[in-house]
Amino acid sequence: MDHAPILVVIAPFVGAYLIPLLGLWKEKLCYPVATVAALLSAFFSFWLTASVLELGTIRYYVGGWEPPWGIELVVDPLSAFMCLTISLVSLFAVIYSKNYIGRELPGGKTTSYYTLILLLIGGMLGAVVTGDLFNLFVLTEIFSVAAYALVCIGRKRGSLIASYRYLILASIGTSLILLGTGYLYVVTGTLNMADLAARLPALYDSWVVIGAMAFLVVGFGIKTALFPLHTWLPDAHSIAPAPISVILSALVIKVGAYSIIRVLFSIFGVEFITGPIPIASVLTWVAAVGILMGSLFAISQTDIKRMLAYSSVAHIGYVVMGVGLAMEIGMTGGILHIFNHALAKGCLFFCAGAVIYQTGIRSIDDFRGLGSKMPVTMAAFTLAAASMVGIPPTAGFMSKLYLALGTLEAGAWVFLIVILVGSFLTAVFYLRVVNLIYFGESRVKSQESRVGVGDSRLQTPDSRLFREVPLTMLIPIIILALGCTLFGIFVFIPLSVVEPAVKLLLGN
């Protein structure tokens, strides 16, 4: 019997509850326990992916009860792919936390920080492996609550309000999800995704089913920060501590996108969403607007983390656009972009965090001349930015290529133009930063926004300030940056999981 589906979820949760116990005894133990738990779940997700690719979809019955009574975990290639993305990026985020947290958090918060981050990871992993719509709701709620708490854990000015707004908007989302789930339950009498998929075709013209779909899509759309519903994102993502920004931007909104895919394709089925109620093409249009507006907002930002946050609004648009095309090549591009964007945005937020950690710089203008001061970090930043823009050998290019081919496959020229314009806009704001980094003149002496931390040594700028960050922070940056390039060249590695996933979703 293969226990990987439950172990991948249980490892972070057990870690999350071990940490408070050990934290009472010795606070220093929190970090190693968190790392081991994240490492274990990364290991299990590799194991899971290997067995899914070998054996096909795995079904796991918690408690030994079969679906109508018990909870079922279903791991198909898409779930395995999400597991792998989540556990790898979050492992790096946990590793990165060690040094970063000491400076950003008020004292005594270490225990709760690591507990919450593991709950967040465990909730996301649970949400992607579950085969039950109600469990999806519960786990979404678990990781959302952890995310609200983590946004305001750093106690920066405005973080409380950002967290509160995120909470209110996202709980409207979760309540809508629960309502949609309830509607589906009332008409079908089941909550198991496979059973739902089997029973729904008979009910396609029922208004209740259509209403349920609308509620679910809007609910998960808020979680995903789909364009008109994105208003909570920029504050929350830019004010959180850097490792949390990474998890929020690279993973949390992607789990929302995953849930939309799951609901639309695995529960309602392709015929329904492209047929009488063309929700798929609505999503594509919404995503197209999101790409353009997100990029335009990002251009006007002066704070580096806010710029990255708005860029996430744009890039979730690429994912949803690929999904909305509902054709093989387009969806491959969209799902592949989940992984590529996670790598690139993770790396960018890590780099921004490293700069803030060393110098307290948040304003883009002050990035002038950092290229010679922090060469490794800035090289990684450039690589990741290239991947975001989609410059050829990088991973971002490959997913955009698939997306562009997908729009041609669907015969929708408009979206091809949107992708090109979006990439151009992305290039504008990323290349502006890269240009400042390498060709801008350093004006360290005469700037004020460095103060931030209020540290006495910041008053006297010296070379000590501008060296590379500690290794626990540098290694995640380097690995993610290398990933951005390597997975562009060896694109067949992620594709080996994505292609069977897309085939399964489209039902052929």
Next chain:
Amino acid sequence: MTTVVIQTIGRILVPFIQLFGLYVIIHGPVSPGGGFQGGVIVGASMILLALSYDLSSAEARASHKVRIAMDSTGALLFAGIGLVALLAGGFFLEYGIIPLPMAPAEVRGIFILLVGVAIGIHIMALAASLFLHLAEEHEI
């Protein structure tokens, strides 16, 4: 002042409430209720104590550390029962399969009770913590 009345009633009621909570936990398998509801009731008794006396007397009976320890222990006990079933060769939480020298139905009954107790410990600490944390100036 009425504090004497309130305090006396509180002092008399608290043990009964806790006893009722434990009853609800232990009768979980055969009657409405279970670990969660019983845990909330026991936790509520601590809240009553904090309201009728003051925060510090409730803290003295269940301090921050004790609550955190109980909270984690309950959750880990739950996960532990699940993992034991895994080791015995079943699915996660398939406790009927654990080899104990009695009938499978009895084994299942014992473990349902144990799971209820684990959830109860977890929830009673959590319910008390929610109130006390909010009432005192603790961090989240």
Next chain:
Amino acid sequence: MGILEFILMSFLVILAIAVVFARDLLAATIVFLVYSLIMAIVFTQLKAPDVALTEAAVGAGITTLLFIITIAKTTRREEE
């Protein structure tokens, strides 16, 4: 469902509106407590005793207490 349930359910809506429009937050909290209790009674009438027990303990008990603490620590009046 008998006439009692209809009356209770209509009460639910009235109480919810009262909660939302009460200017005094403490009053709103007390009305919310009544709302939760009536919800618990409706749950028992709908043959869900376990849910009713939980709703009474959580909705009417703990949630109300938490609201009262919060009001005690912040302000009682809703500003215009």
Next chain:
Amino acid sequence: MRFEFIAVNFPYFVSVALLLVGLYAMIVRKNLIKKIMGLNIFSTSVLFFLIAAGYKEGGAPPIRVPGIEVYVNPLPHALVLTGIVVALALTTFALALVIKIYKEYGTIDSDKL
């Protein structure tokens, strides 16, 4: 006929009404605590909907008693229990945030923040 339709579906109308009231409080009211009350009303309306959907006329509570054949559906009850816990967790966290916001800004009116 029309009256019967309303009578049978009355719980659903109530739940929709509660849902709208809750949503109104969450979006229109400016007070942060009022928004959280709205959140609670919103989530109880959904839970009420689920319980009403699982109800069977003449069914017994889902506890096994010898001699009774018709039970109401127990699955929604499990869902609702979870839902109540989730709402409690959200409420607690949100209220803690409100207290901290009040300490930092001296107001809990969303217009003045």
